[in-house]
Amino acid sequence: ERSNLAGVRHILLVLSGKGGVGKSTISTQLALSLRHSGKKVGILDVDLCGPSIPSMFRVQDNDVHQCDSGWVPVFVDQDKSISLMSIGFLLEKPDDAVVWRGPKKNALIKQFVADVAWGDLDFLIVDTPPGTSDEHISTVEALRPYKPLGAILVTTPQAVSVGDVRRELTFCKKTGLRVLGIVENMSGFVCPHCSECTNIFSKGGGEELAKHAGVPFLGSIPLDPQLSQSLEEGRDFIQEFPKSSAFPALTHIAQQVLDGTLQRSS
Amino acid sequence: QVALLDIDICGPSIPKMMGLEGEQVHQSGSGWSPVYIEENLGVMSVGFLLSSPDDAVIWRGPKKNGLIKQFLRDVDWGEIDYLIVDTPPGTSDEHLSVVQYLSAAHIDGAVIITTPQEVSLQDVRKEINFCHKVKLPIIGVVENMSGFICPKCKNESQIFPPTTGGAEKMCQNLNVSLLGKVPLDPQIGKSCDKGQSFLSEAPESPATTSYRNIIQRIQEYCDQHRFQEEKII
Numbered sequence: 001e002r003s004n005l006a007g008v009r010h011i012l013l014v015l016s017g018k019g020g021v022g023k024s025t026i027s028t029q030l031a032l033s034l035r036h037s038g039k040k041v042g043i044l045d046v047d048l049c050g051p052s053i054p055s056m057f058r059v060q061d062n063d064v065h066q067c068d069s070g071w072v073p074v075f076v077d078q079d080k081s082i083s084l085m086s087i088g089f090l091l092e093k094p095d096d097a098v099v100w101r102g103p104k105k106n107a108l109i110k111q112f113v114a115d116v117a118w119g120d121l122d123f124l125i126v127d128t129p130p131g132t133s134d135e136h137i138s139t140v141e142a143l144r145p146y147k148p149l150g151a152i153l154v155t156t157p158q159a160v161s162v163g164d165v166r167r168e169l170t171f172c173k174k175t176g177l178r179v180l181g182i183v184e185n186m187s188g189f190v191c192p193h194c195s196e197c198t199n200i201f202s203k204g205g206g207e208e209l210a211k212h213a214g215v216p217f218l219g220s221i222p223l224d225p226q227l228s229q230s231l232e233e234g235r236d237f238i239q240e241f242p243k244s245s246a247f248p249a250l251t252h253i254a255q256q257v258l259d260g261t262l263q264r265s266s
Numbered sequence: 267q268v269a270l271l272d273i274d275i276c277g278p279s280i281p282k283m284m285g286l287e288g289e290q291v292h293q294s295g296s297g298w299s300p301v302y303i304e305e306n307l308g309v310m311s312v313g314f315l316l317s318s319p320d321d322a323v324i325w326r327g328p329k330k331n332g333l334i335k336q337f338l339r340d341v342d343w344g345e346i347d348y349l350i351v352d353t354p355p356g357t358s359d360e361h362l363s364v365v366q367y368l369s370a371a372h373i374d375g376a377v378i379i380t381t382p383q384e385v386s387l388q389d390v391r392k393e394i395n396f397c398h399k400v401k402l403p404i405i406g407v408v409e410n411m412s413g414f415i416c417p418k419c420k421n422e423s424q425i426f427p428p429t430t431g432g433a434e435k436m437c438q439n440l441n442v443s444l445l446g447k448v449p450l451d452p453q454i455g456k457s458c459d460k461g462q463s464f465l466s467e468a469p470e471s472p473a474t475t476s477y478r479n480i481i482q483r484i485q486e487y488c489d490q491h492r493f494q495e496e497k498i499i
Contacts, residue, residue: 049356102327131276170322194419
């Protein structure tokens with residue numbers, strides 16, 4: 001029997017030690033950028049307590065259906081080039097809390113990895129909650145036979161965030177997960193009124209960490225209210241705001257992922 | 267007399283923010299000693315048990331619960347007025363365990379933090395439901411990162427836009443108190459990174475005023491609570 005992941009060419013995880021740094025944002029924008037390069041992308045959202053992915057594509061009210069091979073992922077539009085799976089689709093009411101201990105979370109994650117009928121995908125992006133616990137251990141274990149491409153780690157520039165992401169790097173090392181690189185998010189804010197740049201969350205910590213740890217630095221993404229707004233409304237930021245401040249850095253990350261996979265296959 | 271307990275086992279930020287990185291925990295006859303910043307402020311975190319800033323705590327739920335139990339049972343806090351428990355994001359093991367283990371001690375309540383956007387509120391509504399589920403009273407909600415005033419032109423930007431009415435609307439809808447809004451201030455991150463008190467470093471900042479107002483409201487809530495408890499006794 002053919003595994004549900006057999007048609008998935010590349011699997012990559014988006015991790016952080018820290019909460020609120022923009023993992024789901026990066027996962028979403030990476031999917032949109034890869035889609036614009038003509039790729040078919042899936043996002044598996046294993047944040048069971050705080051699933052943000054469905055609303056970032058404005059499909060939070062969709063239901064999940066079953067087919068012979070398992071769950072059918074939710075397509076974000078008629079194009080069918082981006083598909084999603086998240087616990088968000090399985091909740092009766094959107095405000096329902098998932099108050100589960102580890103074992104129950106682990107069981108669902110195993111199902112999510114094995115039982116979603118993705119079909120053929122160029123990329124499966126796995127968005128995770130912050131930390132190095134049940135969700136992360138279970139996800140990496142379940143994905144191991146499928147040889148993930150690796151992980152992108154997201155931090156904000158300050159030391160307090162970098163401090164947690166250092167531990168996430170250790171997690172990757174210990175679990176044999178290749179680090180594709182580090183992204184420094186929320187890196188500076190350019191005032192739309194006077195163009196003054198303020199480093200609200202400091203600057204440079206992500207780049208320094210990448211250097212210190214000997215992993216690629218994938219780039220800095222500035223705070224961009226148009227990006228925040230797009231996510232609120234479930235819009236395609238990459239399509240609609242190519243002149244916005246976060247656009248170059250986001251598309252550059254996608255390009256590096258594409259270049260990396262080309263290298264891998266050759 | 268204040269105790270700060272950090273139960274974010276995977277991402278312990280409190281030691282760094284308090285300028286206590288590198289400190290270790292000492293054992294005595296009466297248990298683990300908290301690390302004191304001041305005579306009246308003691309801190310405990312898994313951060314103090316790790317020997318390197320690169321050490322990862324890769325534990326499943328049961329092991330995390332075990333450590334939280336130890337923190338609550340074996341740390342010799344002494345007589346304290348306030349025990350503040352900092353938690354990781356979510357509604358899982360850490361949250362269930364700390365509520366369970368403290369049930370006999372009677373928790374005054376929870377302060378819930380959000381940012382203004384719907385993406386954040388979405389998760390916070392779940393946290394509010396968690397509190398209802400486990401019968402944890404809610405002291406109120408704080409809206410953090412609420413607007414940014416450019417230091418040069420003084421115009422305000424909503425970097426994290428409250429597209430659905432922010433915490434204010436949510437609190438109205440769910441009948442919980444909005445304790446206050448804290449604006450973005452680059453000095454906050456800087457102070458935390460240096461392990462210094464933002465309130466002391468930037469006494470004139472609008473964020474300081476916000477923090478102080480919020481803290482006062484929390485104290486008032488707790489005082490009222492204590493008064494009501496004493497009435498019952």
